[in-house]
Amino acid sequence: xxxxxxxxxxxxxxxxxxxxxxLFPNGAMPATVLVAMLLASASFFYVGVAGQRVRxxxxxxxxxxxxxxxxxxxxxxxxxxxxxPAVLWxxxxxxxxxxxxxLVLAYPxxxxxxxxxxxxxxxxxxxxxxxxxx
Numbered sequence: 385x386x387x388x389x390x391x392x393x394x395x396x397x398x399x400x401x402x403x404x405x406x407l408f409p410n411g412a413m414p415a416t417v418l419v420a421m422l423l424a425s426a427s428f429f430y431v432g433v434a435g436q437r438v439r440x441x442x443x444x445x446x447x448x449x450x451x452x453x454x455x456x457x458x459x460x461x462x463x464x465x466x467x468x469p470a471v472l473w474x475x476x477x478x479x480x481x482x483x484x485x486x487l488v489l490a491y492p493x494x495x496x497x498x499x500x501x502x503x504x505x506x507x508x509x510x511x512x513x514x515x516x517x518x
Contacts, residue, residue, distance in 0.1 A: 388488060389432045395481055396428035399455065402474060424458055427451035431485060438489060449490045456482045 399421055431438070431448045438445045459479040466472055 389435045392428045392432035396425040399425040424455040445489050452482050452486045
């Protein structure tokens, strides 16, 4: 999980640095593009910072997967509408990385609760019964 977190932090930085350098070499960038890049990099930063908590909390895993939809959709739209080969490569790599991260986060959510989680839940319920009866 540590490598996944480091890759997400690296992707967040690259989303902020690479598109302006390749798409707008003269420095003039529309505000909507800037906001979209900030939101996309923020989703990668959030996944990188949330880290181990994503594995423990299904709710947090769903949130991280939903946050990764923004860079996924942005890179898919860029692939669909662009003609420049450098932009196509950059969008394809972002799309692939986002898809891999999304699947890593979403796959454990598709499985049922693990035996460890069920035992922990039973232990909490047993302690609550003892506290209520006393």
